[in-house]
Amino acid sequence: xxxxxxxxxxxxxxxxxxxxxxxxxxxxxxxxxxxxxxxxxxxxxxxxxxxxxxxxxxxxxxxxxxxxxxxxxxxxxxxxxxxxxxxxxxxxxxxxxxxxxxxxxxxxxxxxxxxxxxxxxxxxxxxxxxxxxxxxxxxxxxxxxxxxxxxxxxxxxxxxxxxxxxxxxxxxxxxxxxxxxxxxxxxxxxxxxxxxxxxxxxxxxxxxxxxxxx
Amino acid sequence: xxxxxxxxxxxxxxxxxxxxxxxxxxxxxxxxxxxxxxxxxxxxxxxxxxxxxxxxxxxxxxxxxxxxxxxxxxxxxxxxxxxxxxxxxxxxxxxxxxxxxxxxxxxxxxxxxxxxxxxxxxxxxxxxxxxxxxxxxxxxxxxxxxxxxxxxxxxxxxxxxxxxxxxxxxxxxxxxxxxxxxxxxxxxxxxxxxxxxxxxxxxxxxxxxxxxxx
Numbered sequence: 001x002x003x004x005x006x007x008x009x010x011x012x013x014x015x016x017x018x019x020x021x022x023x024x025x026x027x028x029x030x031x032x033x034x035x036x037x038x039x040x041x042x043x044x045x046x047x048x049x050x051x052x053x054x055x056x057x058x059x060x061x062x063x064x065x066x067x068x069x070x071x072x073x074x075x076x077x078x079x080x081x082x083x084x085x086x087x088x089x090x091x092x093x094x095x096x097x098x099x100x101x102x103x104x105x106x107x108x109x110x111x112x113x114x115x116x117x118x119x120x121x122x123x124x125x126x127x128x129x130x131x132x133x134x135x136x137x138x139x140x141x142x143x144x145x146x147x148x149x150x151x152x153x154x155x156x157x158x159x160x161x162x163x164x165x166x167x168x169x170x171x172x173x174x175x176x177x178x179x180x181x182x183x184x185x186x187x188x189x190x191x192x193x194x195x196x197x198x199x200x201x202x203x204x205x206x207x208x209x210x211x212x213x214x
Numbered sequence: 215x216x217x218x219x220x221x222x223x224x225x226x227x228x229x230x231x232x233x234x235x236x237x238x239x240x241x242x243x244x245x246x247x248x249x250x251x252x253x254x255x256x257x258x259x260x261x262x263x264x265x266x267x268x269x270x271x272x273x274x275x276x277x278x279x280x281x282x283x284x285x286x287x288x289x290x291x292x293x294x295x296x297x298x299x300x301x302x303x304x305x306x307x308x309x310x311x312x313x314x315x316x317x318x319x320x321x322x323x324x325x326x327x328x329x330x331x332x333x334x335x336x337x338x339x340x341x342x343x344x345x346x347x348x349x350x351x352x353x354x355x356x357x358x359x360x361x362x363x364x365x366x367x368x369x370x371x372x373x374x375x376x377x378x379x380x381x382x383x384x385x386x387x388x389x390x391x392x393x394x395x396x397x398x399x400x401x402x403x404x405x406x407x408x409x410x411x412x413x414x415x416x417x418x419x420x421x422x423x424x425x426x427x428x
Contacts (some may be wrong), residue, residue, distance in 0.1 A: 051360030052353070062304030066361075067318070069283075070310035078303050088274030089292050096284035104281065105266055108322045117349065124336060126270070135331065137217055146265030147280075 002027035003059040005049065007034045007041075011107055012068035013056040014171035015155060017205035018071050022162055023079045027058075030213035034112055044096045058061040069103050074166050084164050095158045096163035098147050102172045106140030110175075130179065137176045141177035144169065155195055162196065176209070217240035217273040221248045221255075221265065222424035225321055226282035227270040228385035231419035233286050234304070236376055237293045241272075245426035283317050286378050296376050309372045312361050312379035316386045320354030324389075344393065351390045359400040360371055367402060369409055376410065384410045387420070 004020070004027045006013040020027050032055050039051040050057045050066045054148045058074075065192055076084045084117050085092050108114070108155040110133050115118060115148045118124045120130065159167035176183060183190050197203045207213055218234070218241045219228040234241050247254045247267050254260060255267040264271045264280045272279045272288075290298045313389050314340050322328070322348050332338045332346065337394040366372055371379035390397060398406050410416045421427060 011416040028319075034251075038315035048359075052315060052318070052357035062307065065307045065311065067311040067314040069318070070307050073310055074303055074307040075404040077306065088276075089288055090279075091282050092291065093276065097279065100281040100283055101266060101369075104318045104322050105268070106317050109328060111352075114323060115221055118336075119348070120337060121349075122336065122342060122346075128336060132331070132336075135335075139327075146261075147240055201231045202244070 001060070003030055003125070004028070005030050005032050005055055005057040006210070006212075007032050007055050008207045008213045009081065010034065010055045011171040011175055012054065012103070013092070014205055015068045015103075016056045016058065016071050016075075017210075018162075018167045018170065018202055019075050019084060019164075021101075021201035021204050022077055022084065026076070030212060031210075044194050064092060067163070069095045069099060069168075072099075072167060076164070082161065084167065086160065086163065087160060091152065091158060094150070094152060095147060095163045095165045096149070098144060098157050099163075099168040101143050101147065102168040105143070105171060106136055112207045119120055133179050134181050136180065137172075137181050141172070141176065141183065141186050141189060142182075148188040148192070152190075155192070157189075157192055160200075162201075163165060165182070166192065169193055170202055191194075215274070217244055218242070219244050219246050219260070219269055219271040219273075220424070221246050221269050221425075222421045222427045224269045225375055225389055226268065227386040228319070228341035228388070228421065229282045229317075229381045229407060230270045230272065230285050230289075230374075231424075232381045232384065232416055233289050233298060233378075235418050236296060236298065236381075237289055239289070243425060245424075246428070259399040260280060263300040268367060283378070283382075286313075288372055290378070294345055296375065297335060298376065298381065300372060300377065305366065307374060307375045308361070308364070309379045312358060312371050313377075315354060315357050315361065317383040317421065319357070320350055320386060323350045333386060347393050348395050351395050353384075355386070355390065355395075355397065355400050359403050363404070367406075368414065369406070371403075376413075376415075380406065380410055383407055 002025060006029050047053050056068055058071050065074055086094055111115040131211050156162050170193050216239060220243050261267050263278050270282055272285050279288055299309055368374040370376050384407050
């Protein structure tokens with residue numbers, strides 16, 4: 001039994017939904033509305049599961065798991081096929097580095113709680129908020145594109161099967177396009193994300209396909 | 215042969231130095247001065263290794279590795295003893311969640327490049343910068359303290375041997391204290407960090423013990 005606390009537009013929850021689908025694992029989605037009533041993620045009942053008040057959270061046989069990358073690693077360790085990490089140590093490090101460039105160096109800086117602080121505490125304008133968002137997306141995706149200039153890149157970020165890197169890339173590209181970022185300078189990551197979006201596992205994980213989509 | 219591109223005060227490089235020391239691995243440190251001449255990390259020669267211009271970077275038998283958490287996982291996979299992750303999937307997920315709460319949800323938001331943008335592009339005051347820094351430290355460490363309210367916490371974050379979580383915790387506590395954050399509300403993580411700081415592997419990795427310390 002797998003229960004996923006999720007929000008349709010959460011990039012981190014989107015990563016985990018992709019991995020669950022790639023593994024063919026059924027799960028019960030429980031929507032956590034990040035914008036309603038000050039954010040359902042900030043209610044004490046949810047904070048008891050996820051102390052930082054973030055989605056996703058996965059309830060499973062091994063307890064209540066938080067942090068999307070930790071959940072992705074957990075799913076790969078407990079359900080090894082199909083593998084979401086390559087077998088060789090250098091390849092594993094490369095896949096994780098691509099994933100973390102997105103999950104550590106782009107996403108947290110543009111997360112809802114940070115944007116809220118910028119607007120409500122620092123009083124930045126809507127134009128400054130958009131510029132902030134795009135700056136970190138473009139800076140980070142430029143690094144991802146550079147990491148992909150490597151013979152190990154294939155139909156996906158690493159070789160010809162999806163990995164953790166693709167689970168992170170696709171939601172980030174989705175967000176970038178939602179904020180009208182110009183990705184024309186990043187042909188490789190754009191090509192990979194477009195390919196992923198033709199696959200059922202990725203399509204079924206997309207925000208618009210979720211039961212809580214608005 | 216291991217070469218570590220490092221900066222004495224980099225929290226992410228500090229994590230990797232701890233892990234290298236815990237594993238008993240000798241390495242050649244190459245300092246990358248993040249503040250001198252617009253940042254040595256932004257020079258083309260270094261960007262070719264690390265496209266985002268971050269430290270640490272590890273050169274090893276498997277190539278050039280970036281992203282501190284990816285490097286920590288790599289070191290644990292290629293040099294399994296002493297293990298920096300527990301054996302059980304639930305424990306591994308917990309250790310990674312603690313590590314990522316620090317490495318994804320605190321550190322990137324307070325990183326040098328973000329602080330520079332806040333000051334130089336958004337024009338925030340020194341007081342606003344300090345408040346920003348402390349806000350994310352306090353918010354994130356409160357979540358870490360909550361994750362540590364768990365019977366699996368021992369002398370270290372998970373049991374009685376150091377893990378990836380401790381490799382991330384100690385540099386974050388070091389930074390928090392440098393910015394005069396009040397950690398009195400976080401007795402468990404403070405106790406664990408103080409214990410770590412009595413051990414040679416952690417002490418030798420500290421900023422003040424580095425060849426490039428100022």
